[in-house]
Amino acid sequence: MDIILGIRVQEGTIIAASKAATRGISILKDTDDKTRILNTHNLVAFTGESGDTVHFTEYIQANIQLHTMRENDLELSPSAVASFVRNQLATSLRSRKPYQVNVLLAGYDVKTNTPTLNWIDYLGTQTELPYGAHGYAAFYCSSLLDRHYRTDMNIDEGLKLLDDCLEELERRMPIDFKGCYIKVVDKDGVRDITK
């Protein structure tokens, strides 16, 4: 029931991730951050089996940072990060115990000055999208985003659309997900703009 949502706009990519950490019928925490920063222009948001999620994303984070160090501070581009993550999940899928982790990767390619949003599920299905979500949020928000998304949106318009999505989710989801952390990845890197 965790929510992660992403919208790509002209100057960057916006990510929203719910704050609630749930287990069974209980909410354990209302300040759970389901995102990790991989490098200056790449942010990953995740949902899935608890335990797997944090372990997997922190493993990815460590490997991306190791690559940065080895390549004297040359950071991997968003598409390279997405391919790497996809490959890890696809390999894991055929292991004894696959990681059950779905991710959204928000990135900004500093070489081409383009923002990206990559959708990857635990099977290793990867696609570059203008907007996307995992889990139930996808069912509630897809049609809303199809109707109101424009390719020429700026950050403020993107945030307004995101608010509409979150309002819909608050109205329709059966449990309180305690609001969302909202983060933006653009030419200046990753920043938290949670209200």
Added chain:
Amino acid sequence: MSDPSSINGGTAVAMVGKDCIAIASDLRLGNQSLGLANNFEKVFQFGDKTFMALTGLASDVITLKETFRLKNNLYNLREEREIEPQTLANLVSSTLYEKRFGPYFIGPIVAGLDSKTSKPFICGFDLIGCIDFAKDFIVSGTATDQLYGMCESLYEPNLEPEDLFETISQALLNAVDRDALSGWGAVVYIVTKDKVVKRTLRTRQD
């Protein structure tokens, strides 16, 4: 529902014409009933006149696309020439059979023209690499049943490239319209001795 080869949906088809071949796929990528993307091409080019289509589990489609790119690139460097459709077919077969007891959930098609004789070649595979050689057409994906019906009724031998394009397009379009997991646009490649033409088809978006 949890059948891996029909989680993401998608369909492909190849046909033989007179000194030409056509290979086509839809563009949908879905997650069960939810559509994710309408730009997911399933036809890939290996060399001048050799093509491969991959349908099935999208993760495996991507993995195999990358694996065959790797193998093809190394083949090009080693042999200093491009791969023939026949050769690619055998490469696909052996690569899939390596995973006999934990297979990739895909249904590949190989189609192309021989570089020397320009003889058309098409074939399909099951998920563990058994080759299905055909003289007329090969179908694959979640709209397989519908495609068989369309191809059986529309196909005729020795079609010219333009007629082959019309036949394969109508077969694919009308088949995917009866499949909830396929559609959302299509691509068709028409391969003749002197050129390759790629066309994108607009279809119903539901």
Added chain:
Amino acid sequence: MSRRYDSRTTIFSPEGRLYQVEYAQEAISQAGTAIGILSTEGVVLACEKKFTSKLLDNDGSAEKLYILNDNMICAVAGMTADAGILINNVRVQAQQYLKTYNEQIPCELLIKRICDVKQGYTQHGGLRPFGVSFLYAGYDDRYEFQLFTSNPSGNYSGWKATSIGANNSAAQTLLKKDYKDDLSLKDACNLAIKVLSKTMDASSLNSDKLEFATLSLSKLEKGKTVRKIWKDEEIDLLIKESGVLDEKKDDDE
């Protein structure tokens, strides 16, 4: 003295030297010269073919020049058979990087990977080091055109113009004298021919004794490179146009 310390690659001599590695380097300094020159528009690699015979049945592919991947070529000096093993390895590494990241491997990273293999054989016992030096011409979007060399010890370095193999010090002196930062690819080709014509002991210069390759940017596709291994006729034409044969004649007179 050296007898005691050169039988195994893993043993330092009392002066702190690894004899087997030095012998490998010595073997390379007997091999045909290979030179590389960086220009603003691309990189040129040229090498001298040592063994030529009328009876040799050549399949048309180059002997000492190899394509590594979409944006790198290399020239070999030393034992070609050893080079084959390393080149095969490096091609696979490059393709594996492409598979995991969907991006071409940065030149220096690929070279680092070959050099790790080379270094391994100077340390882990029982085996001899690879008897090859390489000249690499590469392109990537961070540093654009690059020229590197590596030797049997596993060290590598970047250059504007350099040479490996026989007479390499003479070639380097000539390169140092004539290299300019604003060379065009054509100028670099001419310079390569000129230097080779002076360092090779053979009297007449022609395509039988030369191999030539260039790496430049594609005019059709942005960011793509053209890796060209030259045909015999193209080499002969270049030799003719560069005018080194005329100069030679003048020298003789």
